Amino acid sequence: MSTAVKNQLRVCLLSVKYNIMREMVNKVTFLTNILFMMLNNAAFIIQWSILFGLREDIGGYSMKEVMLLWGLTASSFGLSHILFARVFTIHELIISGKLDAYLVQPKNVLLSVMTSSTTASAIGDFLYGIVVMCIFSFSVRRFLLFLLFTVTGTLIITAFAILVGSLSFWFVRTEMFGVHMVNSMISFATYPDGIFHGTARFLLYYVIPVGMAIYQPVHVMVKFDGGILFRVLKYTLCIWLAAVIVFYRGLRRYSSSNLMEARM
Amino acid sequence: MRKYAVIYRSVLMENLQYVANIAMGFVSYFIMNYVFMNLWDYMYADSGELIAGYTKEQMIWYVMMTEMIWFGARSATVARQAAMDIRGGNIAYLMNKPYSYPLYILAKYTGEWSVQMPMYMMLAVAMGMTMVGGLPHFRLVTLPVIVLCVVFGIMINAVFKICISMLAFWIEDAFPFQWLYDKLLLVIGTLFPIEIFSGKLQALFKMTPIYTVCYGPAKLIVDFSMEKCLEILTAQIIYLAAGSLLMFWIYRKGVKKLYVNGG
Numbered sequence: 001m002s003t004a005v006k007n008q009l010r011v012c013l014l015s016v017k018y019n020i021m022r023e024m025v026n027k028v029t030f031l032t033n034i035l036f037m038m039l040n041n042a043a044f045i046i047q048w049s050i051l052f053g054l055r056e057d058i059g060g061y062s063m064k065e066v067m068l069l070w071g072l073t074a075s076s077f078g079l080s081h082i083l084f085a086r087v088f089t090i091h092e093l094i095i096s097g098k099l100d101a102y103l104v105q106p107k108n109v110l111l112s113v114m115t116s117s118t119t120a121s122a123i124g125d126f127l128y129g130i131v132v133m134c135i136f137s138f139s140v141r142r143f144l145l146f147l148l149f150t151v152t153g154t155l156i157i158t159a160f161a162i163l164v165g166s167l168s169f170w171f172v173r174t175e176m177f178g179v180h181m182v183n184s185m186i187s188f189a190t191y192p193d194g195i196f197h198g199t200a201r202f203l204l205y206y207v208i209p210v211g212m213a214i215y216q217p218v219h220v221m222v223k224f225d226g227g228i229l230f231r232v233l234k235y236t237l238c239i240w241l242a243a244v245i246v247f248y249r250g251l252r253r254y255s256s257s258n259l260m261e262a263r264m
Numbered sequence: 265m266r267k268y269a270v271i272y273r274s275v276l277m278e279n280l281q282y283v284a285n286i287a288m289g290f291v292s293y294f295i296m297n298y299v300f301m302n303l304w305d306y307m308y309a310d311s312g313e314l315i316a317g318y319t320k321e322q323m324i325w326y327v328m329m330t331e332m333i334w335f336g337a338r339s340a341t342v343a344r345q346a347a348m349d350i351r352g353g354n355i356a357y358l359m360n361k362p363y364s365y366p367l368y369i370l371a372k373y374t375g376e377w378s379v380q381m382p383m384y385m386m387l388a389v390a391m392g393m394t395m396v397g398g399l400p401h402f403r404l405v406t407l408p409v410i411v412l413c414v415v416f417g418i419m420i421n422a423v424f425k426i427c428i429s430m431l432a433f434w435i436e437d438a439f440p441f442q443w444l445y446d447k448l449l450l451v452i453g454t455l456f457p458i459e460i461f462s463g464k465l466q467a468l469f470k471m472t473p474i475y476t477v478c479y480g481p482a483k484l485i486v487d488f489s490m491e492k493c494l495e496i497l498t499a500q501i502i503y504l505a506a507g508s509l510l511m512f513w514i515y516r517k518g519v520k521k522l523y524v525n526g527g
Contacts, residue, residue, distance in 0.1 A: 029436045036440030043447040047455055054307055054315060121440070176288035184295045191299055195306045200298070 008108055012115045016083055019118035030120050037124025038131070041074055044190070059194025066192060067136040069218050072146065073189040075129025076153025076213060081122030084114040084158045088182060090165035091175035100256045110247050114158070142221050149217035152236045156213040157185065159236075159243035166243075169250025181208065189214040209239060267363050268371040275375025286380055290387055293335045297391060300327045300455070316459040322486045323457075324396050329482040330454040332388040336381035337418045341373045346429035347438045350518070359519060366426055366511050373422050381418070399486060406488045413493070414481040416500040421449075421477045423507035430511070433518030453478040473507075476500045 024030045045067075052063045061069065081088070090113065093099050102112050133146050164178035185208050188196075193215040196204060205211035212235040220228050279286070301324055308320040315323060346369050349355045359365050392399075428445055431438040452458065453474035458466050469475055480496035 026436050032435075032437065032440050036443055040440075040443040040447050043444075043451045047451050050456060050460055051303075051307065058303075059306060176285065177291070180288065180291040180295075183292055187292075187295050187299055191303060195302045197302075200302065 008111060011107055012111055015112070015115040016118065019085075019115070020082075020120075023118060023120040033121040034124040034127065037121040038128045041070070041125065041128045044070065059192030059196075061192040061194060064136045065218065065222055067132050068146075068221060069192065069214060070190055071129040071132035071136070072149055072153060072217060072221075073129070073186065073214055074125045074132070075146075075150045076157055077186060077189075078122040078125030078127075078129060079150055079154040080157045080161075081119040082126060083118070083154070084161075085117045085119045085122070087114050087158055087161040087165060088179075090162065091168040091178055094165070094168040094250075094254065095172065095175060097254075097256050099251075099254055109251065110162070110244065114162075137221075141224075145217075145221050145224075149221070149232070152232055153213045153217065155236050156209050156239055157182075159239040160185065160209055160213075162243040162247055163239075166246045166250045169253045184208055185210050185213070209235070212236070212239075268367055271363075271368060271371040272375045272378075275372050276378055279376055279379040283379065283383065286383055289335060289380075290384075293331060293384060293387065294391070296331055297328050297388075300324065300331075301395060316457060318457060318459070318486070321396055321399065325392055325399055325486045326457050326482050327455060328388050328392050328396075329485045330478045332381075332384045333414060333417060333478055333481060334450070334454055336384035337377045337421060339373055339376045339380075341369060341376060342422045342425040343429065343442050344439070345369070346426055347432040347442075350430065350432040350522075351436065355522065359522075364512075366430075366515050369426055370419070370422060377418055381414075401487060402485070403488065406484070406493075409493055409497075410481065410484050410488070413484055413496060413500065416497070416504060417477045417481045420473055420500060420503045420507055423504065423511050424473055427507070427511050427514055430514045430518050433514075433521050448472075449474055449477060457483060470499070473503065476503045 048063060048066050048070075051058055052066075056062075058066065086093075093102075093113065099109075099113070102109050102116070105112055129150070130146075133143065161178075161182050164174075164181045167174040167178060188204055188208065188210045193201065193204060193211065204215070212232055216228050216232050219225070220232070304320055304323050304327070308315065308323075311320055313320070318326065349358060355365065358368070361368070424445065425442065428441045429438055431441060452461075452469060452472075458469045458475065458479050461469065469479075476496065476499050480500065484493055484496065
């Protein structure tokens with residue numbers, strides 16, 4: 001059992017490694033993508049500087065805390081697109097019947113789908129998150145928590161993308177809905193939760209999992225609370241179980257398009 | 265001109281078949297505006313406060329209008345297709361056709377936004393009226409000139425995006441430059457009116473596409489004045505002329521480079 005898991009993980013890591021190596025074929029483009037993505041994210045520092053020039057705190061957050069929020073969002077979103085970029089387009093594989101290539105391999109289907117592509121510019125997001133965290137609110141304990149929450153954030157974002165993407169097994173025209181739901185996570189995650197009230201707050205914590213992926217971890221990094229930390233870990237496990245169950249339930253309904261395809 | 269009209273009409277007819285798909289984008293538009301409504305609601309301590317000379321309602325309407333232009337005019341044609349045509353070599357076939365390639369892209373793009381923009385306009389007005397309330401100083405008689413301003417803004421944006429895409433003649437991937445251009449437009453002109461910046465920066469931003477693409481049209485919608493309108497229209501005409509010249513110049517230079525490389 002443990003050997004099988006070890007082999008599976010080895011295959012996944014190799015897959016990610018080769019995906020990144022493929023992206024690095026043109027080194028100038030690869031580096032430009034990373035650098036420009038970091039600059040692209042940094043443009044939002046202007047936005048927050050202006051807003052904090054108008055008020056000292058926004059939604060209970062100071063500039064440092066907003067940057068921590070931005071850092072965690074960027075690194076979690078980045079890492080999920082480095083390791084598991086395919087889950088964000090999983091609906092395309094389902095609708096066009098392109099899952100066949102993954103089904104015939106002697107590997108876990110979901111894991112091999114997830115690790116089958118990478119986005120080079122996401123490395124820029126990931127690095128930007130770490131750099132911003134180190135510049136604005138570095139301490140050893142906070143940095144370790146940041147790394148832990150980057151992993152939980154990555155897992156939550158990925159699981160949520162699998163959940164909404166898997167809707168395509170049942171409904172044909174849900175692909176855009178799924179894409180918008182995942183994008184909405186990013187839109188909400190880069191603004192303090194204190195500005196949202198009522199239904200919006202409920203949605204952010206219980207429907208779109210921004211609360212558990214980003215807001216609660218930021219609260220823990222600002223003021224440590226073991227209870228919230230444990231809740232985030234438990235939520236990560238639960239959403240992953242849900243994603244795996246929904247994906248494999250959906251896979252039973254999958255029908256091939258008899259498409260001839262080779263994966264190199 | 266007739267050939268471009270034919271291209272425009274065929275793309276328009278094609279896009280009219282996909283209005284349901286376009287409407288799916290309403291979700292993102294709604295979410296973005298919802299976030300900004302909450303943000304500005306929080307930023308204004310009381311409803312009578314002015315920030316950079318804007319009331320809360322004017323500020324939210326400003327963001328809704330700039331976001332409307334942003335969403336209604338977005339298209340892969342000027343941002344990705346032009347660059348991919350060059351990168352993938354498809355340009356070798358397209359440049360031999362009896363039309364100018366940049367004008368072909370512009371005609372195609374116009375066919376796309378003429379379907380998207382009115383849809384987003386209707387959504388923006390409906391959202392604004394129900395969630396923010398009417399604009400106190402808005403007069404219907406100014407609508408034709410505002411529409412003209414919005415159209416000029418969209419075309420200026422398209423011309424500059426095509427210029428950036430055509431950098432693909434020299435570099436492998438021009439897309440990162442599009443990100444930076446988009447982000448500057450978004451952060452400086454879309455999320456805030458430029459009056460929020462210091463005087464020196466305002467003068468600087470007036471010389472960038474930000475002033476003509478998003479700030480100008482949105483400013484006229486929330487706070488119309490004849491002097492401002494003439495100033496913005498003049499700037500737009502100058503920008504459109506200069507941008508078009510730059511676009512044709514880059515294309516000509518790029519095509520020569522393509523000949524050198526063998527196509």
